[in-house]
Structures are given as structure tokens and as C-alpha cells.
Amino acid sequence: MIGLDWGTTRLRAFRIAEDGVVRDVRRADRGVLSVKPGGFADTLRDIAGDWLEAGERRVLIAGMAGSRQGWQEVPYLDCPAEFGAIAAAARPVAFDAAEVFILPGLAARDEAGVPEVMRGEETQIVGAADGDARRLVCLPGSHSKWATVAARRIEGFRSYMTGEAFAAIGGATILAQTIEAGAPDPAAFADGVARAGQPGGLLHHLFGVRTRVLLDGVAKTAARAYLSGLLIGHEVRHALPPGAAEVTLIGDAALCGLYRDAIELCGGAARIHDAGAGDAACLGLARLGEQIPWRH
Amino acid sequence: MIGLDWGTTRLRAFRIAEDGVVRDVRRADRGVLSVKPGGFADTLRDIAGDWLEAGERRVLIAGMAGSRQGWQEVPYLDCPAEFGAIAAAARPVAFDAAEVFILPGLAARDEAGVPEVMRGEETQIVGAADGDARRLVCLPGSHSKWATVAARRIEGFRSYMTGEAFAAIGGATILAQTIEAGAPDPAAFADGVARAGQPGGLLHHLFGVRTRVLLDGVAKTAARAYLSGLLIGHEVRHALPPGAAEVTLIGDAALCGLYRDAIELCGGAARIHDAGAGDAACLGLARLGEQIPWRH
Structure with a gap:
């Protein structure tokens, strides 16, 4: 199977074997914003043409490719969302001889009824989830996401415009x-x-x-690190419930390190989803790929 | 007397009679950032040369003209600061036949020891103060200031980078x-x-x-008004102590109107310093001018 993590500014392609093992990874600055209308199929051929020629017949896409500005809009799925329901809500798009499905994003409402959305992060959350225990997953970034996951289900999430x-x-x-x-200035x-x-x-x-x-x-230079700590600190203090269990962090290693430090300084505990365990987006694409209704 | 409110981007000049009545007002985009090194005396001659020729011999300046980038640096005065101490800390600068004094800015520390500074706002606060009762004064803007004033003394203040x-x-x-x-969207x-x-x-x-x-x-358009309410609301909710007395607002009438609305929505009360009572900067310059140790 081919898995694509197709974001706003970048595109990552994974060639994934039947046992879930990643055979190849490619990165390109071919995010949705850089693709001309009608140009998504060509971009897919550009990044994975040889894999398709070599016989890959299944393509699963997560991220902004499913937005209104993407290849084909796939409506948001409301939380709480079972992992299986995320796969079931994927929509097929016509493409040469291969089957292509685009995964939905997720929507939620906070306690005041204000809407929340994500596209692509849900797949990383699925990839990083292990076991059935309730856990808090944080994806730091431009629009950080904090999601609660339990028993193969994303219960809800909240965004912070910190980055x-x-x-x-x-x-x-x-x-x-x-x-x-x-240089980094931890103090x-x-x-x-x-x-x-x-x-x-x-x-x-x-x-x-x-x-x-x-x-x-x-x-x-210290003032820059202080500003970073100030903003991440405000996010973490609002996002971290008292007595929260260990937070799972997914994303850029350096940024996750800062978040882990901030969470610990706020009295919490965190672990960074280890790239050794596999890229979270790739793992999520592989897991959700098992539940897509492929025709072949 | 001539009073100048010399800010970062704009300059206002007041010709003030002995009884405190304003005889003339001038405005120019000749803020400190626009004045070349060594060019402050010329700028003063440009904006008030005819008043000087007509016999004015006293010039009192408030604002960024006393900063390191200004005409001459006048050190910050620490809070709490009596109005009289502000006047006493003014520093003379050499200028033709007239006497020119530049007022100090104020410094404070919040309860965590983080420094606070203002330059120019202290003069507006002096101008808007009436009576000896403790009151909260708010100057909304790029860097809003909330000051506590009582008995002709600025006790302390806090800044918010809201604008x-x-x-x-x-x-x-x-x-x-x-x-x-x-258009404004109050809802x-x-x-x-x-x-x-x-x-x-x-x-x-x-x-x-x-x-x-x-x-x-x-x-x-509603989203812009909502963003404005969100930011001003966060400022007001942090700045307004429970059970606070009426807040005095000084500044741009439209912005003061938004702050008054926000303060009332948060359960407080506010009144806008009425331009009918005189411009706060001009009133403050006149009041402080009475306590400057003029030679002539």
C-alpha cells in the first residue's frame, strides 16, 4: 500500500508492505497549497509513479488533501470517533488503475460549543495509540492539538494557536x-x-x-527562549488536567522536547512517541488501511 | 508655557496660559522615531517657533523625548511616585533662550518582580486625576496601561500588549x-x-x-469584532480587580468606548475622561508645570 500524509505545505509518501513494515519514505514540498486545481493526480504520479508501476494498487491519503482546497473534500467526522469509523468515512477518488481513498478530518465542539477541526493529526493519533487505556496525546505545532484517546476511539480534542x-x-x-x-536555553x-x-x-x-x-x-537569545516558554507554558497550563496521566507527544523531536520539559515543569509527565517505533503518520495510515473497503 | 506630548510616532504641542487654559494646539507626525540625531531642537523650533518668538520662555516635554532614543535620556522614576516627585525629576536641556525640561517616565515591578515602564502616560494620568480617592486609570492602546492612583500619587501600574x-x-x-x-459590531x-x-x-x-x-x-467582519472582544476581554478580566471602583479611561474615544463596554460586560463600571474637561496630556503638563523649578 502507498500512504500519503498530505499537509498544507508538505507531502510525505510511504510505501508500506502487507505486514505494515515501511519499505520506503519520500518527502516533497508539494503541500496542498502548492498544487494547482486538478493537479493532485499528477502530483501523486510524480512522487509515487515508480511504486505504482511496480504494482502498488492501494493508496490511502490523510490530511489537507481532503479539505475544500484539496483533491476532493471529505466531510469532517464528529468526535467521539472510533478508529474504524474514521476508516469507514474515507472517500474514494478516481485515479488511473489504482484505488485511492482520502481519510476524513475530525470535528469536535468544546464545552462552550465552539467548533474544533483537524485534518491529518487524527491519523497520527491512531498511529501512536497503543493499548486501550485513556491517554492524552499532544501534537505541538502552529495549531497544537490535545486529544483524548481511549479504547481505539478519539473522544475529543482541543486546539491552541501557540506556534x-x-x-x-x-x-x-x-x-x-x-x-x-x-542556542537552546533551557533555563x-x-x-x-x-x-x-x-x-x-x-x-x-x-x-x-x-x-x-x-x-x-x-x-x-534568552528572551526568545523565554517567549517560547511563556507561550508553551500558557498552552500546557490550560491543556493539562490536574493529575493527568502521562502525555504522549507526537511531532518534531526538538519541539516535543520543549513540550516534555514544559509538561514536567507544570507537574505532569510526558513521553515522546519514539520514531524508533515508526513514524506516527505512517503507522496510522497502515492501521487505518487495514479497515478500508478496498475492492481488490 | 509650551507643553509637548512627544511620543514615538507623533508630537502634540500645547500653548498653555498661566491660568492653565489652552490657547492653541498643534499636531505633527514628528514623533521621536522620525527625528534625526541632534534634530530635536530644530523640531521644537519648527512646531513652536512663533510661540517662542511671541515670548514663551518655558517648555515642558513628556513622553519618548526622554528615552534613550530621544532628546536627552531622563531616568525612569520608581513607583509609587508622587506627582510632585515626577515634576522634581524632570531634567533641563539647553535650548536657545527658553528653559526646556523633560519629564521622566515611570518604572514599577509587578508582584513577581518583572519590570514595567511608561513614558508619557504618567502625564496623562496626572491630568485625569481628580480628588484624592484611590482609582484605577486605564489607557488602552498598543501597550495598554492600568495604573492605581490615590492622593496625588501613582502607586503602580501594569502593561498589557493587547493592541x-x-x-x-x-x-x-x-x-x-x-x-x-x-462597521462596529457590538454583539x-x-x-x-x-x-x-x-x-x-x-x-x-x-x-x-x-x-x-x-x-x-x-x-x-463579525469575526474581527469578536477577536477584538476576545483580546480586550482577556486584558480586562485580568486587570479588573473584583469589586473595583469605577475605572477612568483615557485615550481614543472609539477605543475607550470598547473598553468601557468590556469593563461593564465583566461586571465593572467605567467612565471616559471627557475631552470637554481638557485633553489629559495637556492638563497633566499644566499641572506638572506648576511644580517645575523654573529659573525665570
Whole structure:
């Protein structure tokens, strides 16, 4: 089977054997935003043409390819969503001699009724899930997701615009003059996480990023790590329930490391989904692929 | 006396009679950032040369002209700061035949020891203060200030990066595609203020600005008012102590109106410093001018 994790800006292709073992992986900057209307089939041929010629007949796609701007819109599935229901909601698209299915994204509502959506993360969550115990899964990023999973079911999830807020506030406000990229600075990051637990709220805490540099002589590289800790700290303090079990982190190793540190500083525990166990998106595509109603 | 409110991007000049009555007001886009090194005296001659020729011999300046990037750096005065101490900390600069004094900014520390600074707002606070009762004064803006004033003394203050966060998050994230300028929308603004009081925190609430448009059909102009209410609501909920007395608002009338609405929605009361009572900066310059140790 061929599995595609087709996001907004990037595309990853996996060639997966019947036993679930990954035979090959490819990456390309061919995300949905870069594909011209009607160009999805050609992009698939570009990235996996030789695999198809070699006899692959099944293609399963997760991510933004199922959005309105994608290959074909696949409606969101509401939470709670059984893993099997996610596979059952995949929609076929016509493509040469192969069978292509696109997985749905998931939708949820928070307790105030405000909608939540994800596309692609559900497949990574399925891939990282093991056992039936209830667990919290966090996918850090531009729009971080925190999902509750139990018994092969995604019960619900919540999003945090942390990564984008970091880029916008660090890049498009007066703080841009106050922060500077540098080596990791765990102590400054921890200061930011601690600050997130103090009174005043995020909008007040942001102002202090600047004044600590101007008046207290904090280095600009430390200020950047502090800003990162401040934002991740605010996210974690809201997302982590008291007495939560170990959080499973999925994603970029360095970012997951920062989240693990922040979770531990907030009194929680976390483990990073080990790439040694296999890429979560690839594992999820393989698992969901077992439940797709392939014709052949 | 001539009073100048010399900010980062704009300059306002007031000609003030001995009895405190304003005889003339001028505005120019000649903020500190636009003045070349060594160019401050010329800028003063440009905006008030005829007043000086007509015999004015006293010039009092508030704002960023006293910063490191200004005419001459005047150190911050620590809070609590008596109004008289603010005037006493003004520093003279050499200028033709007139006496020119630049007022200090104020510094404070919040309960966690993080520094706070303002330059220019202290003069507006002095101008809007009346009576000796303890009151909360709010100056909404890019970096909103909330100060506690009592008995002709600024006890302390706290800053919120709300205005800049609104511009950066509304302009430099995916929310830019979701919001659109439009007529005032008090209902959508109130929804945002209410949302700020719900669980999840600001970073979570920001994501909902987008999903409400995508999934719940909220109009983009309403989404912009909602984002504004969300950010101002987060500021007000953190800044407004339970059972606070009426808040005095100083600044742009439309922005003060939004803050008054938000404060009332959060259970507080507010009044806008009435321009009919005189511009707060001008009143403050006149009051502090009475305590400057002029030689002539």
C-alpha cells in the first residue's frame, strides 16, 4: 500500500508492505497549497509513479488533501470517533488503475460549543495509540492539538494557536527587536514556563519579555527562549488536567522536547512517541488501511 | 508655557496660559522615531517657533523625548511616585533662550518582580486625576496601561500588549484570512468578551475565531469584532480587580468606548475622561508645570 500524509505545505509518501513494515519514505514540498486545481493526480504520479508501476494498487491519503482546497473534500467526522469509523468515512477518488481513498478530518465542539477541526493529526493519533487505556496525546505545532484517546476511539480534542502566535508576536510586534535566535536555553525557557503560572495573563506577560531585556539586562537569545516558554507554558497550563496521566507527544523531536520539559515543569509527565517505533503518520495510515473497503 | 506630548510616532504641542487654559494646539507626525540625531531642537523650533518668538520662555516635554532614543535620556522614576516627585525629576536641556525640561517616565515591578515602564502616560494620568480617592486609570492602546492612583500619587501600574497582539495575530497569522474590517459590531464584540471568560485560555480561544467562520458561518467582519472582544476581554478580566471602583479611561474615544463596554460586560463600571474637561496630556503638563523649578 502507498500512504500519503498530505499537509498544507508538505507531502510525505510511504510505501508500506502487507505486514505494515515501511519499505520506503519520500518527502516533497508539494503541500496542498502548492498544487494547482486538478493537479493532485499528477502530483501523486510524480512522487509515487515508480511504486505504482511496480504494482502498488492501494493508496490511502490523510490530511489537507481532503479539505475544500484539496483533491476532493471529505466531510469532517464528529468526535467521539472510533478508529474504524474514521476508516469507514474515507472517500474514494478516481485515479488511473489504482484505488485511492482520502481519510476524513475530525470535528469536535468544546464545552462552550465552539467548533474544533483537524485534518491529518487524527491519523497520527491512531498511529501512536497503543493499548486501550485513556491517554492524552499532544501534537505541538502552529495549531497544537490535545486529544483524548481511549479504547481505539478519539473522544475529543482541543486546539491552541501557540506556534503561529509565537511567530506573529515574535516577528510582527516590538518584541521582534528584543529577541534573537540562538542556542537552546533551557533555563530561560523554564523561566517563561514559570511566568505563565503567575498572575496577569498572557497579554501582560508578553510586555515583560521586552522590559526584562531593557531593564534587567536579559540577553536577546534568552528572551526568545523565554517567549517560547511563556507561550508553551500558557498552552500546557490550560491543556493539562490536574493529575493527568502521562502525555504522549507526537511531532518534531526538538519541539516535543520543549513540550516534555514544559509538561514536567507544570507537574505532569510526558513521553515522546519514539520514531524508533515508526513514524506516527505512517503507522496510522497502515492501521487505518487495514479497515478500508478496498475492492481488490 | 509650551507643553509637548512627544511620543514615538507623533508630537502634540500645547500653548498653555498661566491660568492653565489652552490657547492653541498643534499636531505633527514628528514623533521621536522620525527625528534625526541632534534634530530635536530644530523640531521644537519648527512646531513652536512663533510661540517662542511671541515670548514663551518655558517648555515642558513628556513622553519618548526622554528615552534613550530621544532628546536627552531622563531616568525612569520608581513607583509609587508622587506627582510632585515626577515634576522634581524632570531634567533641563539647553535650548536657545527658553528653559526646556523633560519629564521622566515611570518604572514599577509587578508582584513577581518583572519590570514595567511608561513614558508619557504618567502625564496623562496626572491630568485625569481628580480628588484624592484611590482609582484605577486605564489607557488602552498598543501597550495598554492600568495604573492605581490615590492622593496625588501613582502607586503602580501594569502593561498589557493587547493592541499590538491584535494587529500581529489579526495580520500575521491564518486569522488574517478570517477577519475583515467593517462597521462596529457590538454583539460580536460582546461574544468575544464573554468567550474570554470561558475555559481554555487565550491561545485556545484564538483558534475558535477561525473555526466559527469556517464551520458556523460567522461573517468575517463579525469575526474581527469578536477577536477584538476576545483580546480586550482577556486584558480586562485580568486587570479588573473584583469589586473595583469605577475605572477612568483615557485615550481614543472609539477605543475607550470598547473598553468601557468590556469593563461593564465583566461586571465593572467605567467612565471616559471627557475631552470637554481638557485633553489629559495637556492638563497633566499644566499641572506638572506648576511644580517645575523654573529659573525665570
